[in-house]
Amino acid sequence: MIALLIRDFRLAMRAGGGFGLGLAFFLIVVTLVPFGVGPQSTLLATIAPGILWLGALLACLLSLDRIFALDWEDGSLDLLATSPLPMEALVTIKALAHWLTTGLPLVLAAPVFALLLNMPTEGYRPLIISLLLGTPALSVIGTFGAALTVGLKRGGLLLSLLVLPLYVPTLIFGAEMARRGAEGFDTTTPLLMLAGITCGTIALLPFASAAVLRVNLR
Amino acid sequence: MGLTVSDLTIARGGIRVLEGLSFALGAGQALVLRGPNGVGKTTLLRTIAGLQPPVSGRVKVPADALVYAGHADGIKATLTVRENLGFWAQAFGNSDITGAMEAFQLAPLGERPAGALSAGQKRRLGLARLLVTGRKIWVLDEPTVSLDVEAVAMFASAVRAHLAGGGLAVIATHIDLGLSEAQVLDVGPFKAKPLEHDDFDGAFL
């Protein structure tokens, strides 16, 4: 299991794709928003939590189709399916690798981007906690979407269409928590809901992803 | 250790391709599958490997004993030969790859990125993977594609050593591997007959 994780990590570092791409995309979104809504710092500060969450979500979406597509093309997926690794473990590892290479860097970079958007400092902690709690769910849900569309020729667009509605609950509670934090309100309720969704997703969705992947391999 | 296939019917894309197929292999035996293109050899091998369910019949394989090698080798272009092989060894719970590197004369290429290999060298790397898995039953789909004569001999001796060690192999191939001890099965006669046209349910299989 560790071997697969290490391999995916190596690939992400070397292929020149996965790793920095999400971060760069996040930065571009954050840079473009002021051009779209104007440079007033009060307005930017108000919408900063939402923008950061949306940016993280889109950056995450960007790299989803790489989760299985490359392994599918070169036949690794067939070979992994006949290896001792259970399919459920395989999809979990894939999701974890995706989170480590995409989600975690986004979480770490979020404070810097929050600075660019004039977010009040007391909002940093809830923002980071909400992203830390929410992005794993994004990766796991995204892995399910990637498993659904693996092997489809025009899978990329379909993947977004399938995954985005599934992102709604996570986005709502995550952004709500970040927003309440920035405005100095109590964040307990959205925090618990977000944590609940993430835990439930991580616990249950790999079974669906594995089932879907088995269907796609046959 | 053995592989038993009994009264197997398989389908590709919802259409039956082969039916009534039975054979059994014991330790040290090899089976070479022959038949024209598109008759369903790949589908048969994937069914034996458990990647797809049969329409009917049974495939009896001991748990965790089988390794499958298809048309693609599962090689990552940005990893070196050693890293590629090392990963598959670890995935199957082994660590020693030197034997496999030698058997297919990959040692001089060890630190080269797999993307820089020729097609034949890639294939050799893909076949070396079989050795590092330590599995007893090899299910191979056209293993000799893009191999030169010398490499085919390498492969044949690897198979022979595998069989001598109590292993099994099911190989779909068009060329003569020089494996005199292998049984040959022509799957052509097992081609599925079309169902009755007014069988409405059958149309959904």
Added chain:
Amino acid sequence: MNLNALWEYANPKKFIQTTDRVLPWVAGLAALSLVFGLIWGFFFTPEDYRQGSTVKIIYLHVPSALMAINAWMMMLVTSLVWIVRRHHVSALAARAAAPVGMVMTVIALITGAIWGQPMWGTWWAWDPRLTSFLILFLFYLGYIALWEAIENDDTAADLTSILCLVGSVFALLSRYAVNFWNQGLHQGASLSLDKEENVADVFWYPLLVCIAGFALLFIALVLLRTRTEIRARRMRVLLARERMGA
């Protein structure tokens, strides 16, 4: 009732034979109750004292919204039947129902927006109910797109069934999330198109007829479309077999 007898209708041939007899009746009843209910509602009901004549929109909005949700529920059930018992008709019925459910969702959305314009003073308010239907619409879109994208019928049936299952859980989650997200804004809005308190008896009876009409229409359309899907599927198999034989 003997359950095994029920499964017999999952045989494609039997399904087509049975629906041959049933479909005209269902379609006729649907047309009758729809025309009757809508005419009753449109011409012969009074205006509401607060909503004025816009109350007449409920005869479209409420039944279509109900059918939008029921269609998804039906897809969920038939998907489960496919996963557990692998009856082809079941999977094809889910495929047939999705576009009908999507059109119902669109009707619910549009009538809701048109009603909202004079009532809330805006075409679109991010009201929890409307927003939930927008999300439901997205789920329908994804589900239909997945069916269309996959060539192998059995693979498509498997994948869409699992998507429907997972989607149902997330749709439910979204419903609660949306309620939570917008609890502050419209809390005082007692004026709503589909709260029961707004529905007096004069409106209630024609509404019931319309709901029955929409339900019958849904059943008729799903039966018709399932027949089409069964035939289309058989056609693909025959063509593929011909290609193989050649």
Added chain:
Amino acid sequence: MPDLGKYAEAVLSSYAVSIALIAGLIVVSVLRANRVSKQLQEIENKVKSNG
């Protein structure tokens, strides 16, 4: 025709849009049903005559 007052536009457009959508759905479904059953008939005949 009942007097719809100042909301006439909203009510009428709701009915128009909804009925148009439902009618469209019915027309599309029926047309496709007829087309597919005709095509299937042709193929069945062809298959039968071939063998």
